[in-house]
Amino acid sequence: MTTKNLRVFTREQVEKHSKPDDLWIIIDAKVYDVSRFKDMHPGGIAVLLDEDIPGQDVTEAFYGLHLHEVLERPQYKRLQIGTIVEEQPVIYSRIIGEASNIPYAEPTWLSEGYHSPYFKESHRRLQHAVREFIDDIVYPDAQAHEIDGKRPSQSVIDKMAELNIHAMRMGPGKHLKGLTLMEGTVDPEEFDYFHELVVNQEITRCGARGYGDGLNSGCVIGLPPVLNFGSPELKSKIVPEVLGGKKFICLAISEAHAGSDVFGLQTTATKTEDSKHWIINGHKKWITNGVFADYFTVGCKTEDGFTVILVERCEGVSTKPIKTSYSSTAGTAFITFDNVKVPVENTLGEEGGGIFVMLSNFNHERWVMCCSSARSQRLLIEACLKWIMQRKAFGKPLASLAVIRSKVAQMIARTESVQNWLENLTYQMCNMTYIEQAKRLAGPLAFLKMYSTRCAQQTAVDAVQIFGGRGITQSGMGRLIEHYYRTVPFDSLLGGAEDVLADLGVRQAMRGMPKNARL
Ligand code: HEM
Structure with missing residues (x-):
């Protein structure tokens, strides 16, 4: 009607x-x-x-x-x-592009009446444009494919390419030169990590964890080694087709035998007699986007140690889906390399220098994950605040129970601290070269990722308690909570398990201790 x-x-x-x-x-x-x-x-x-x-x-x-x-x-x-008669409805659904007016549902810089030293007018313009696009085009696709498990629609990938969103997700750099970003909303020259943070956090608002990874996140972690360490010829071939959404790339490091422990990897690359090719043998496991990837940024054991090599899908490469606890829309794969022949020109960085290629990549990957984790925790705060105000138990709203309010208080405090630490480290990234970032920020970013994913898991547990049975039901009012609770461990594992990261941070701090320090 x-x-x-x-x-x-x-x-x-x-x-x-x-x-x-x-x-x-x-x-x-x-x-x-x-x-x-x-x-x-x-x-x-x-x-x-x-x-x-x-x-x-x-x-x-x-x-x-x-x-x-x-x-x-x-x-x-x-x-x-x-x-x-003479009454107006007051309850409305989300309005495309609009900021939420629920307290703490937006970071401070987006909340009316608050200020930020970091975000300028161009960040606000970008945020508004990206939110409108995500709400309108990406959100419906995300909700559909998180459920049916199909990969993100090519039409969405194409629209993101037109607006150069894939390129913006690589962060600031030469790859943005000459591009029109979000129909000219921000100049490539002024694009910084805060703009990238905005893009990452807006995508996360879809509240679909598997889809979020399916949406070209293989490119976010697999392309930087090509951009930063690939030969000019390799870059000119690969980068335009990947950022244009025509081809897909993934990062293939972890194996059945080794995840966070990159020195334990067993995939080998040996040179042919004429030294013109690598022959790669082995397998990779839990590779995001691997199912549909055309290119694989592969960590290999070589004579000199550990080397990163770009492999194009060809004879000898086979991929099959792994069923994980989130949606198969992410294209998580088990990959086999069986005598795969790759030109040596596809080596990324120095032969034997793969650890440096990987370590510098990890920083950006972990930072991206912190952006998403901080934002997704806010989705839970928003859902919990609405729920405790509208849901009655024991004859009164849940919000009237101190024990419930206490859980929400902890959620808010955790999320705000993650976002504020994230903004501080983002500011450091804006003021450091890529090499300096690799040197100075590995420890702090490892700590931040460990901290944000622990906060996220606690918030998921609290939200389930607040939602009760609905928090473990895949449809209806607790749908988001169930989804988050089921998928939140991904953040705590991908890009380095929490304990490994915590230890990395402390070891970095120990290395920085002055020799003459005494209590
Ligand atoms: C236009 C009016 C209504 C529509 C379109 C509607 C639709 C639905 C739908 C689609 C569900 C499935 C769960 C979901 O998707 O959220 C549902 C469940 C339910 N509805 Fe309604 N409903 C209406 C009115 C009411 C009213 C007035 C009541 C009584 C207070 C009611 C009580 C319930 C109950 C108890 C459930 C099961 C909830 C659960 O399992 O968590 N509904 N309804």
Whole structure:
């Protein structure tokens, strides 16, 4: 039914429709005729016939049991037959591009009345443009494919390429030169890590963890070694097609035998007799985007130690999906290299110098993960704040229970501290060369990643307690919480397990200790 067919009723008129075969209800000043729908109601008929429901305003009861988006679904929207005279609906769904007005649902710099030393006008312009694009184009695709497991739609990848979003996710640098970013919203010359943070955090708002990884995150971690260590010829071939969304790349480091321990890797690369090619043998496991990748940035054991080599999909390369606890939309793969012949020109960095290539890459990868982790924790805060205000238990809103408020307090404090530390380190990155970042920020970024993923896991546990059974149910009001609780360990493992990172940070600090330091 279109808006123009809607009629206007008084509350007294609605009250008269209170029989099983003539059953109207009011939700947020809108009148619904559920006479026929009651037989199909997923929550059953009986609840709709309870004495407080027929002909009544059921707004509070409805929002204690359903997401607002239920009323936006076409099959339910058409149940609306009118509105209440001289009353306006006040509850609305997310408006494309708009900031949330729920406290702490946005970082301080996006919250009205607050200030930031880091974010300038160009960051705000970019944030607004990217949010609009993500809400409008990416969010629906993310929600659909997180469930059906299909890879992100090529049309979305293409639109992101048109706006040069893939390029922006590589951070500032020469690869942006001459590009029009987000239809000219920000100049390539002024693009810095805070702009990249904005892009990363806006993508995370889709609230679909597997899809988020499926959405070219292989490029975010697999392309930088090509950009920073590839030959000019290699770059001119690979970079435009990957950033243009025509080809896909992934980072292939971890194996069944070794994950965080890169020196334990067993995939080998040996030179042919004429030294013109590498022959690669071995396998890689848990490789994000590997299922559909055209290029693989592969960590190999070589005569001189550890070397990173770019492999193009060819004879001898086979990939098969691994079923993990998030969606197969991420394209997580088990990869086998069986006598794969690769030109030596595909070596990234020095032969035997792979550890430097990897370490410098890890910093950016971990920082990206911190951006996402900080942002996703806010999604939970927003959901929990709404839930505790609208849900009643023991005859009063959940928010009236001190124990619930205490959990939310911890969530907010953790998220704010992660975001603030992240902004500080982002500022350091903006003021350091890539080499300086590799030297000075490996420790702090390792700590930040460890800290943010621990915070995220605690927040997930708390949110499940707050949502109860709905926090472990894949549909309905706790859908986001269930999804987050199930997928949050990914952040704590990818890019380095928490304990490994914590130890790395302390060892870096120990190396920096002055020789004459005594207590
Ligand atoms: C236009 C009116 C309504 C529509 C379109 C509607 C639709 C739905 C849908 C789609 C579900 C499945 C769960 C979900 O997707 O969230 C559901 C569940 C449910 N509904 Fe409704 N509903 C309406 C009104 C009501 C009313 C007035 C009540 C009574 C207070 C009610 C009680 C329930 C209950 C108890 C469940 C099961 C919830 C759960 O398992 O967590 N519904 N409804």
